[in-house]
Amino acid sequence: MILYFSGTGNSLAIARSIAQGIGDEIKPLVEAVRQDLTNEKRIGLVYPSYDFNTPPAVRNIVPRLKISNEAYVFIVIPCGAQAGNSIWTVRRLLREKGVEVSYAHKIRVPDNSALVFGRNPNDQKWKFEKFAGRLERIIADVKAEKKAFHYSTWSFLGWIMGQPKMEAKLLGAFRPAVREDKCIGCGTCAKICPMRNIAVNEREEAVAGQSETVAHVGPHCTACLACVHACPKQALEVGGKPTIKERQYRHPQVKLAELLLRK
Numbered sequence: 291m292i293l294y295f296s297g298t299g300n301s302l303a304i305a306r307s308i309a310q311g312i313g314d315e316i317k318p319l320v321e322a323v324r325q326d327l328t329n330e331k332r333i334g335l336v337y338p339s340y341d342f343n344t345p346p347a348v349r350n351i352v353p354r355l356k357i358s359n360e361a362y363v364f365i366v367i368p369c370g371a372q373a374g375n376s377i378w379t380v381r382r383l384l385r386e387k388g389v390e391v392s393y394a395h396k397i398r399v400p401d402n403s404a405l406v407f408g409r410n411p412n413d414q415k416w417k418f419e420k421f422a423g424r425l426e427r428i429i430a431d432v433k434a435e436k437k438a439f440h441y442s443t444w445s446f447l448g449w450i451m452g453q454p455k456m457e458a459k460l461l462g463a464f465r466p467a468v469r470e471d472k473c474i475g476c477g478t479c480a481k482i483c484p485m486r487n488i489a490v491n492e493r494e495e496a497v498a499g500q501s502e503t504v505a506h507v508g509p510h511c512t513a514c515l516a517c518v519h520a521c522p523k524q525a526l527e528v529g530g531k532p533t534i535k536e537r538q539y540r541h542p543q544v545k546l547a548e549l550l551l552r553k
């Protein structure tokens with residue numbers, strides 16, 4: 291079983307390719323937390339790196355996973371450039387449960403946070419050129435149940451960035467705000483949010499020419515940017531900067547419907 295956490299599809303696409311290669315299934319990590327996975331002989335975890343570390347949502351779920359300490363466990367990190375401590379944090383959390391990670395690998399993919407800095411993640415699709423070779427190697431390694439850690443040294447910078455106050459500040463900067471004048475209340479953001487942190491409610495005051503409902507972002511954001519990239523009206527913004535349609539990103543082989551966690 292391969293468990294993935296994905297805001298914009300990179301992790302989903304990679305989890306799916308590996309699953310096809312090794313003959314396994316995939317499941318969103320947020321759903322796996324409710325299941326007994328102790329009969330699974332192989333567990334893969336595919337999730338992005340956030341600020342040189344593990345997304346808070348992943349860090350909160352991993353200790354609650356019901357997996358066997360005899361399973362072969364591997365991690366793959368699709369990241370813009372640096373996986374930082376995203377592997378090591380989860381390895382430590384699993385070790386505290388008596389589960390050992392045997393294999394880890396990072397893969398460079400378009401950086402979905404580029405949009406926040408005014409760059410276009412879609413300009414980084416050249417990274418996919420090296421992608422296929424990396425995936426082949428990972429699939430062969432996982433099939434052979436290899437023990438190895440590739441491209442993932444422990445990072446002091448990652449440790450600093452992962453300190454609670456620092457992390458809250460850094461990831462807080464990615465928290466989206468709703469432009470109520472642009473929002474059409476379609477609920478795509480609410481359906482894609484892995485934290486169930488977005489609700490669509492009636493507008494407090496009716497505005498002529500605008501939808502009756504509008505999205506509201508709650509306090510439990512994990513900074514995945516799924517809502518910002520998926521909004522059909524670019525109504526979710528980060529850092530007070532307008533979201534530009536051409537910079538919204540989703541892995542080319544992943545459909546929006548596949549990322550929606552709620553129908």
Ligand SMILES: Cc1cc2nc3c(=O)[nH]c(=O)nc-3n(C[C@H](O)[C@H](O)[C@H](O)COP(=O)(O)O)c2cc1C
Nearest residue numbers: 296297298299300301339341342369370371372402
């Ligand atoms: C808040 C945030 C922080 C990020 N920090 C890093 C980072 O430190 N290093 C890196 O290489 N990529 C970083 N990224 C890029 C993501 O790891 C990368 O785009 C990943 O493939 C996204 O996966 P997804 O499409 O499955 O959501 C960051 C992305 C976000 C949203």
